[in-house]
Amino acid sequence: MSLNEYTSLSEFDKEIVISKTANSFMQNGADFTIKTMNELPGIIERINSLISDGKRPRTN
Amino acid sequence: MDWAGTAVDFGCFAPVNVFVDIFKNAGLEVTMEEARAPMGMLKIDHIRAMLTMPRISSLWREEYGRSFNEEDVEKLYAEFEPALMMSLADYTDPIPGVIETVEALRNRGLKIGSTTGYTDTMMDVVVSNALKKGNQPDFHVTPDATHSIGRPYPYMIYRNMEELKLSASWKVVKVGDTISDMQEGVNAGVWSVGVIVGSSEMG
Incomplete structure (x- = not known):
């Protein structure tokens, strides 16, 4: 899907493709999914705090 | 990444x-x-x-x-x-948010490595054009450097860890847009993050 195709989707349709894609990542071993790269620093903070608690990948 | x-x-x-x-x-x-x-x-x-x-x-x-x-x-x-x-x-424009995020992470002291399903010949084009548009990780590697063994095998991630002197896979985060990216991350023992908007997996 191109950026134009994506931005022209209704909010409802965006949520559908986002949740479908997120499920597919999670089923294939993702620890987290993010909508855009802007959310990555926040996720990395969360991972840092999980690591401090002794957690490791795939144990979340 | x-x-x-x-x-x-x-x-x-x-x-x-x-x-x-x-x-x-x-x-x-x-x-x-x-x-x-x-x-x-x-x-x-x-x-x-x-x-x-x-x-x-x-x-x-x-x-x-x-x-x-x-x-x-x-x-x-x-x-x-x-x-x-x-x-x-023609397909080397940065995805929105990437350049700013890479910069922010780098300012926090993170190293930015990268892996791909492209070969060295293909990456020469991608990397040089991406660089002109402000996109530059600290290191990139292709399966050409891992005996043509790409994803879902984890070796490209290990080449990055070696080059960037990272001590443990559980301190590494892999970000990608495909199932094979997630599998590469799982196989490498790193944290795997799927990015949805702009992904191939979104269809």
Whole structure:
């Protein structure tokens, strides 16, 4: 899907493709999914705090 | 961090149309979904993975009266590579948010490595064009550096860890836009993060 195709989707349709894609990542071993790269620093903070608690990948 | 579909080329379009075209030239109509399913693998492995799909395998048998073999894979790849190279430079725009995020992470002291399903020849085009547009990780590697063993194997991530002097896989985060990216991360023992908007997996 191109950026134009994506931005022209209704909010409802965006949520559908986002949740479908997120499920597919999670089923294939993702620890987290993010909508855009802007959310990555926040996720990395969360991972840092999980690591401090002794957690490791795939144990979340 | 992955490249196409994650850092550049919103929707990972550069390879998709070429996969559809080379199969069409071979007399097989494949869908965009089929062309996207193995995305992220080394491109010759991607072609083999498509041919292995039951529907495409049976289309092949109808067309040629026999199962596909490794020679067929190599012939298709020989068409794929030059066709991709023709258009690759046009698909190097940064995906929104990437440049700012990389900069923010770097300012916090993180190292930014990268892996890909492209070869060195392809990455020469992607990296030089991406750089002009402000996109520059600290290191990039292709399966050419890992005996052509790409995703879902973890070795490209290990080349990055070595180069960037990272001490443990559980302190590494892998970000990508495909199933094979997630598998690479799992196999490497790193944290795997799937980025959705602009991904190949979104279709």
